Amino acid sequence: MGTLLSSSAWAEMELNLTKGVTAISNEVYDLHMLILWICTIIGLVVFGAMFWSMAFHRKSKGVTPATFHESTKVEILWTAIPIVILIAMAVPATSTLIKMENNDNSDITIQVTGSQWKWHYKYFDQDIEFFSVLSTPREQFDNRDGSTIAKGENYLLEVDKPLVIPVNKKVRFLITSDDVIHSWWVPAFAVKQDANPGFINEAWTIVDEPGVYRGQCAELCGKDHGYMPVVVEVKSEADYAAWIAEQKQLIADAKAAEAASLNASMSMEELMQLGETTYTAYCAACHQPTGMGLPPAFPALKGSAIATDPAQIANHVDIVVKGKNAMPPFGKQLSLKEVAAVVTYERNAWGNDTGQMVQASDVNDIANSAKGDTSTQPVAPAAAEPAPAQTSAAVEEDLTKVYTLDELMTKGEEVYMKACVACHQPTGAGMPPAFPSLIGSPIIAGDVSGHIDMVYNGSKKNPAMQAFSGQLTKSEIAAVVTYERNAWGNNSGDVVQPADVDAVSAK
Template sequence: MLVSLFTNISWADSQLNLTQGVTAISRDVYDLHMYVLYICTVIGVIVFGIMFWSIIFHRKSKGAKPADFHESTKVEVLWTAIPVVILIAMAIPATQTLIAMEDNNNSDVTIQITGSQWKWHYKYFDEDIEYYSVLSTPRDQYQNQLETTAVKSANYLLEVDKPLVIPANRKVRFLITSDDVIHAWWVPAFAVKQDANPGFINEAWTNVDEPGIYRGQCAELCGKDHGFMPIVVEVKSPEDYAIWLSEQQLRIAQAAEAEKASLNTSMSEDELMQLGETTYTAYCSACHQPTGQGLPPAFPALKGSPVTTAGEIKAHVNIVFNGKAGTGMQGYGKQLSLNEIAAVVTYERNAWGNNTGDLVQASDVQSAVANNSTTVTAAEVTSETTVTAVIETPDSTIIETSVKAVDVEDLEKNYSLDELMTMGEQVYMKACVACHQPTGAGIPPAFPALKGSAIATGDIAVHLDIVINGSKKNAAMAAFSSQLTKTEIAAVVTYERNAWGNNTGDLVQPAAVDAASAK
């Protein structure tokens, strides 16, 4: 009986208590948890002890008579002062722990984590390494389509194809965001649980003492496959981590060479269908189903669909490569090779009885995504013309957008300060605010402040170059030349140089951006 009792207590402790973790901060969190639990336990014992003692020894059957008074200043003071003291005793260590959890300074490695339905994207700053991490448990297994004799692994639903790799005994800073819905990156052993919100960047950090593999999950209800979005972190020694970085650089170079070589080769129908089925099962079947029947209306059927049977191959490729705005269809251009995209499009156009006979090669994919618009000159656009096109102005400036004639940029126009500031604020809130914050304070060091910064108050040419071409020193600063028009760049640079008290008085016009872009 006694052995059974202790066994049950041990089981309860291992199953129900907070995880101690493998980092100093996680142990601080555990100690804080136990400290507060002990205080609450003592309070509970005292309060319920007094209550039950009073019930037993002051009951009516013993002749007890209730005291006849309305108030007691001493009692009022005591039951106010004692809880205040208790709260202060809990608040001081809690505040110290929370401050430590939010201290992201002096990090050795910075990694951007982006959640999307239903996988994680990891980007290493200053290393030119980025990749997606996807559940590797076979779909047939968790959909119970395998025979009952199939043995599930010890890490069932907590295994991925590519884990996040970080060094031990180094401070690793995480910048966490999302490109669709709200997710949450949660690794209990690190005491890290941070929401991934679209349009915002939240921060967290860890410093793991010992190499090992640690697992977590998305902790936010993010959609139908929320339960299939695990996190695996592999912690390596600093020496092994340096080797891993070198291996990744080599892998990226080899992948680039293979991608280049694929443009000059052709795969057979059998090869395309086999690779296409594998790719479809891994990336597409969750939404569109293995049978191609989808889950309408959110995830339309591909079997007999106009896109996969009657539509142009070019349009089909563009949807797979770039996604479709306003729907759950995300772009796979960064996740799949040209060969894989060619194969999955071929598969979708010939599986489930579609039988179009179309074969798509890697070169076809490159051609489709490189020439997905019509090129016209500004002179060819009339006031009644609406085009989705690459607009070529008389000075050979290229503007990729959907426009009417009135939307074609007038690079010779001079805007007033009020016009530039109004437009610049709109552009800033759309394209810059997630990193540099509405106040221009940024999230240093990855996203430096613009308020009072040398960039926003110094040489205009340097400021323009960074917005147009991005920053070579800071991989987080992307180039905006392909995302914003020259007028928008002029406006946002003007805004940054005059907002938050910068007040340089500088006005940047589209012609200045055009001249800077030509250099």
Template sequence: MGKHKLIWLVLVSLFTNSAWAEMQLNLTKGVTAVSRDVYDLHMLVLWICTAIGVIVFGAMFWSMAFHRKSKGAKAADFHESTKVEILWTAIPIVILIAMAVPATTTLIAMEDNTNSDVTIQITGSQWKWHYKYFDQDIEYYSVLSTPPEQYQNQQETTAIKGEHYLLEVDKPLVIPANKKVRFLITSDDVIHSWWVPAFAIKQDANPGFINEAWTRVDEPGIYRGQCAELCGKDHGFMPIVVEVKSAEDYDIWLNEQQQRIAQAASAEQASLTTAMSKAELMQLGKTTYTAYCSACHQPSGLGLPPAFPALKGSPITTTGTIQDHINIVFNGKTGTGMQAYGKQLSLKELAAVITYERNAWGNNTGDLVQASDVKSAVASSVEGKAQEATASLAIETAVEEAVEIITEEVPVEDLSKVYSHDELMTMGEKVYLKACVACHQPTGAGLPPAFPALKGSVIATGDITVHLDMVINGSKKNAAMTAFGSQLTKTEIAAVVTYERNAWGNNTGDLVQPAAVDAASAK
């Protein structure tokens, strides 16, 4: 009797929901309402598929065992049965509907980014994440903190790998608990994927596009993930760590970040008047190089040609000018894997790593670069680009003036002028194709959910004052919708709003004049 009870307990434990949830081979249940819905949906479909498999294979094996020829069974001679065909068509339809209803509900919830409390832009970069908090002057990079010696299996360091080996970063993403956090996910180089299993979020980061996701975590804690898209050589060293804090702790963290930014600015200013010794520069430079450069150019400086050229004996680091060296480290190099580190490193760190590269691995140029040298070089580069832009602008201006003289002088905007329907639509189409088409598309269909459709939308067919406010001041709910009040003239705004309210079959018949835009802007 005891043996039978033991078997029964084992079977029950195997098929309970909690037991499945704790299995490492199963989908994780997560810590958000959406992640739990996804888990429940997964289990529902799993049990439906299991039941179908048991019934189908059970019937098949039973038929083979009890209707075999050796037992005298004879095959049926009917060719077709209408009842059977109706049944095997109707039953799968019912099953599909039973799975589609909860699946659709869950998918709609996953895509609902409205009424968010915090909006964070996430940018994937080889091989790190950049986080930028909207409405807060806070942004930073999050980089793998596992020492390279460990994942390169050098010497005895392999024995001290921590619990979160390859899943630890120097600066985690911090979000508040019990708040709806909206993520705008993109990339500045190749395709990455921001994946945090506990949140049921796996969203591609595509260069030139913005994908959206959101989460609301009930309990504070630390949750980990990884880049889930093969993004290059160091794809496996691009972890994600999210720290969820209580509302009080999150406010404290925000204040700490503001203080850190202020202190960094003061330290940056102080570094401009402080000269570091060669030993100090080489020590800081080696630390910075190991953290940011060694993955591509290797600790030995030999690189991985041709994608990542050697720095040892390189013309850039030996015979090249310091100005050119600073420029390539600060601004990167278009069309290559060399990123811009101007926003990632302080002036002191930039000076140190450039000094290190010019004196390590036998380069021995003897050059010492200070933070003030970096600032001067960057300023000279910016000034040079500004002069080029000014010269180019002067030429363009001269051409425009010549064209204006040949044709006619551009009139000053007249806010009291009343335009006809055809005038507004012609002008509005030109403005739309210049300022709006990239996001909302020529057809007005948009790129949902980041860029909603204007064709048949509530904005383009509803209250004009709401439509004007959206175009003039942008959207607080959708950070992707910028304010055009300072980019377009009032006449252009009047024209493009008229166009949007009458194009693509909207046909509201509304005509918006510059005076109406002027009145809306004054509110």
């Protein structure tokens, strides 16, 4: 009996809540067990009294019912006792909830974005980002491969790229979505937060032991909801540092490969082979391996105008890169070469047979043309690093030049829509609490140099606000600060010049 009632015995039961691996998850488990025992005791007392009364005060024993109708003492007791019990449960519950919501003093901030049906992770302090997708082939988990290969224990909880975090560090998660409502859930961390489009929810964890911890999307988000796992790999601090260095090298290699692909041409056979592989991995779930789609949400590609009309090549590429309706954007997931290959495949598979080939340079030209850029620089590859710092050696700036307010506002709006709008919104309203509003905010009403410093060096208190000194010139920073201080009704009248930014950066 002692073993049955022990905490470890209950924790090992498959029907009970798991304890988890973090201090907060253990608090949640202890709270769960406390409430469970309180409810069990109440149930035993209430049902015990009820069955005892039925057995020993039944009519067949000649018991005469009591004639009293009301008792003030009884009324007070059965009102007061539940109140005391509720308060006793509320005190530890409130304490645990407050701890769960305390995101202060985090060491690492990671943005988690749900997308049908994968997760996107962005490390704010390292400029690393990638998608995490179920790695088990669909034919295998759908039992359609005809093979005798046994499925692993975690075949629906395996991903190509797990989220990696270090031990003994407070990791803050900013959780959102770019389409429908998802829910990021890792039971071992006691973290479960909805990912809502247009909003940011926060969570955190500190893990003491290295290991692999699994979860999944816990919100019904569409037809592939069950194939949206979460895998978190916790590494030692040394292994985490090595992983960061490895990711940065992979990013550099990807950028070099993208640049090289602009000057290379693939044969039709090579394009079709790579295109089929890419299509199977990223497109077949919705458009089907036969290209017949799942109308009306996912239209057929076989014989469709978008895949057969020679005049629609640019539109075809643009939809793959940017997405449309239920079609998510793949511009950050696929390289230029992969986009070119999958478009070529779709235009020549299933009897489409257009004979048209698309090269990486074509994708780059179409993407740049769509955004009004006629340069030949490649579009950013998946998980690309920000542009390197633009020093005076790379960009000759006249820091003594004085711009008018109109010039700064025009330039500032362009910079804001390029670098700031994703977080602070076109209206400046932001997405609190991670990305605060700029309308009448303290940073706008405060000292200009503080505003410049925030844009130039980022925020020390809020890692979500990154430094833009490596991405924007001093003239651009001057313009965007001026714009933010005078747009959306702020109307401060402040005019910031490149020399002002230079003075702040020199401190």
